[in-house]
Amino acid sequence: MVEPESDTDLVRRARAGDHTAFTTLVREQDHKMRGLAYQLLGSRSQMDDALQDAYLKAYVGLSSFRSESAFGTWLYRIVYTTCIDHIRRRDRRREVGLHVVPDQPDVLETAEVVERHDEVRNALDSLTPDHRAALLLVDREGLSYDEVAHVMDITPGTVASRLSRARTAFKAALNPNSPTPETNR
Amino acid sequence: MNEPIQDPDITEALDRLAPPPLHGPGFWDELNTGLSNQTANRASSPAHGTIRSLAVAAAALVVLVGGALVLSSTAGDGDQNIDVAAEATTTTTPAPTSTAPTTAAAVTTTTGPAQVTEPRPTLVGTPIDDSWVVLYSSSIAEGDYISRAQASIDCGMKDLAFARDGIIIHDYGERPGAFSYHPGPQGVLTRLSTCSGTFLEMSIGSELGAPASGFEPLALTPEPIVLEDLGWDLVDKVMVGTAIFTADPVSVRINSGTGEVTVVGSTQTCSSFGAAVPSAPAGLNADQRATFDAITAALAACDWDTLDELTPPTFMASFGGGDPIELWQSSEASDEPILAILLAHLSVQPGFDHGGFASWPRAAGEFWEDVTPEMQAELLDLGYTRDDFESYAEIGYIGYRTGIDADGTWMYYVAGD
Numbered sequence: 001m002v003e004p005e006s007d008t009d010l011v012r013r014a015r016a017g018d019h020t021a022f023t024t025l026v027r028e029q030d031h032k033m034r035g036l037a038y039q040l041l042g043s044r045s046q047m048d049d050a051l052q053d054a055y056l057k058a059y060v061g062l063s064s065f066r067s068e069s070a071f072g073t074w075l076y077r078i079v080y081t082t083c084i085d086h087i088r089r090r091d092r093r094r095e096v097g098l099h100v101v102p103d104q105p106d107v108l109e110t111a112e113v114v115e116r117h118d119e120v121r122n123a124l125d126s127l128t129p130d131h132r133a134a135l136l137l138v139d140r141e142g143l144s145y146d147e148v149a150h151v152m153d154i155t156p157g158t159v160a161s162r163l164s165r166a167r168t169a170f171k172a173a174l175n176p177n178s179p180t181p182e183t184n185r
Numbered sequence: 186m187n188e189p190i191q192d193p194d195i196t197e198a199l200d201r202l203a204p205p206p207l208h209g210p211g212f213w214d215e216l217n218t219g220l221s222n223q224t225a226n227r228a229s230s231p232a233h234g235t236i237r238s239l240a241v242a243a244a245a246l247v248v249l250v251g252g253a254l255v256l257s258s259t260a261g262d263g264d265q266n267i268d269v270a271a272e273a274t275t276t277t278t279p280a281p282t283s284t285a286p287t288t289a290a291a292v293t294t295t296t297g298p299a300q301v302t303e304p305r306p307t308l309v310g311t312p313i314d315d316s317w318v319v320l321y322s323s324s325i326a327e328g329d330y331i332s333r334a335q336a337s338i339d340c341g342m343k344d345l346a347f348a349r350d351g352i353i354i355h356d357y358g359e360r361p362g363a364f365s366y367h368p369g370p371q372g373v374l375t376r377l378s379t380c381s382g383t384f385l386e387m388s389i390g391s392e393l394g395a396p397a398s399g400f401e402p403l404a405l406t407p408e409p410i411v412l413e414d415l416g417w418d419l420v421d422k423v424m425v426g427t428a429i430f431t432a433d434p435v436s437v438r439i440n441s442g443t444g445e446v447t448v449v450g451s452t453q454t455c456s457s458f459g460a461a462v463p464s465a466p467a468g469l470n471a472d473q474r475a476t477f478d479a480i481t482a483a484l485a486a487c488d489w490d491t492l493d494e495l496t497p498p499t500f501m502a503s504f505g506g507g508d509p510i511e512l513w514q515s516s517e518a519s520d521e522p523i524l525a526i527l528l529a530h531l532s533v534q535p536g537f538d539h540g541g542f543a544s545w546p547r548a549a550g551e552f553w554e555d556v557t558p559e560m561q562a563e564l565l566d567l568g569y570t571r572d573d574f575e576s577y578a579e580i581g582y583i584g585y586r587t588g589i590d591a592d593g594t595w596m597y598y599v600a601g602d
Contacts, residue, residue, distance in 0.1 A: 038206065052216060060223055140202075
């Protein structure tokens with residue numbers, strides 16, 4: 001029986017220019033990366049655009065990967081920052097009024113439109129991208145605060161604070177009729 | 186902080202999300218093609234990733250400016266970069282190819298399937314070695330600009346220079362970081378950032394076609410920490426971009442004549458955003474001054490995370506208790522400019538007790554009968570009224586007040602009684 005190659009071996013081969021090794025590494029993580037990118041960007045076409053960019057960046061930057069973190073965490077960081085860049089660019093295009101061609105809906109995306117009515121999705125959409133990312137990475141993907149801090153390039157304390165606010169806002173969006181704390185002012 | 190601490194209710198809710206869609210057709214083929222291109226480039230130019238980004242940005246700018254710009258991007262092929270701008274028409278050519286020696290008579294560029302041999306500018310000056318490559322060139326009105334960089338640095342570029350008509354006329358010297366070039370209706374802006382994205386400087390050419398050697402540094406006010414995604418708003422003829430001050434990214438407009446930076450949108454706005462930051466008043470010790478500066482900077486940047494960090498568990502934002510950030514965000518959401526009020530109160534003189542505790546405004550620490558006319562004038566400036574004074578005469582000052590302990594701990598920001 002052939003043992004699957006370790007990430008370390010795959011990284012070594014990918015650094016040497018072996019595309020197959022690199023795509024093997026990426027495909028192992030792709031489901032998780034799609035999960036983050038899709039929830040941040042909201043459509044398949046934008047997810048694909050961002051992940052193309054992110055994976056190429058990862059390939060180019062592989063020489064800087066020091067294996068101090070898991071490859072998946074390192075890749076998360078690249079995907080997260082790339083998605084945030086895409087969001088900024090998208091917002092700026094809207095800002096200056098450039099004509100942005102909307103995604104052409106296909107069968108899958110028509111289904112996505114329906115899906116967006118889902119209350120959980122709507123609650124998630126109500127969060128800012130960084131809060132959404134913190135929530136997904138911890139409460140969906142099970143990353144530790146330290147890992148999320150690495151992905152988002154913030155301190156673990158800031159992760160905790162963002163997560164706390166994200167959870168509060170998410171719960172409030174899910175249960176809009178629930179009581180809120182009263183102020184005595 | 187190493188253990189994942191999931192909220193089971195939220196985890197359960199997130200599990201109800203549909204799984205992410207599969208990639209569109211051709212995703213992996215496209216990736217493999219990209220990897221092949223990168224590998225081919227890597228062999229001769231380690232900085233191809235940066236060059237690709239620049240070229241993509243440059244190509245986007247062509248779309249932005251239209252009209253008088255010819256920009257031949259060298260795209261992502263860092264080892265093969267040369268391009269020539271010849272005519273003042275709006276065209277974008279894909280990834281021209283060539284080697285990048287410092288002198289040559291001609292160069293072959295690839296324009297779609299056809300190959301065209303065009304005159305090539307003679308690049309002179311003081312290149313460090315043959316590893317110089319041309320990133321892209323552009324022709325704006327009468328001026329030809331060619332930016333060049335040594336493509337041998339992993340992060341960003343070094344030895345960045347402008348050439349005009351093949352002659353280096355503005356050399357930035359060794360500057361680690363990223364460079365961008367933004368031709369527009371009021372001239373040409375250049376921007377330098379560090380590898381980590383920190384904004385370094387911006388220069389502007391005064392008019393279209395002006396030589397790059399005449400570029401003048403443009404002092405931005407306020408100066409962002411990060412400035413990116415720059416482009417021209419052709420309607421208002423100002424630069425637009427995304428900036429980070431000390432909070433989340435905000436959309437900004439830059440007056441290219443004065444350098445004035447105007448925030449036009451924020452993901453986290455609050456009433457104190459963009460307000461002038463007051464200087465620490467006399468009488469504060471070093472710890473108090475540090476806290477004061479941190480609070481006021483966070484207020485002006487609407488930096489909720491820092492405000493959160495500055496409020497200890499004992500901090501009082503309401504006599505009824507509650508998380509200060511939640512209370513303030515709730516107030517702001519209800520159109521009560523609670524943070525602007527706080528910043529205004531921190532802008533007047535504090536009073537001190539015998540232990541060095543500082544409280545704003547001064548009247549807050551006094552019996553009303555001891556509040557001087559000067560202190561009353563301060564309160565009037567803050568928006569209080571003579572009617573308020575009448576009630577304070579009976580029950581004492583109960584307006585907004587905040588205090589920093591002698592050890593620098595921010596203690597409270599409350600109003601009422």
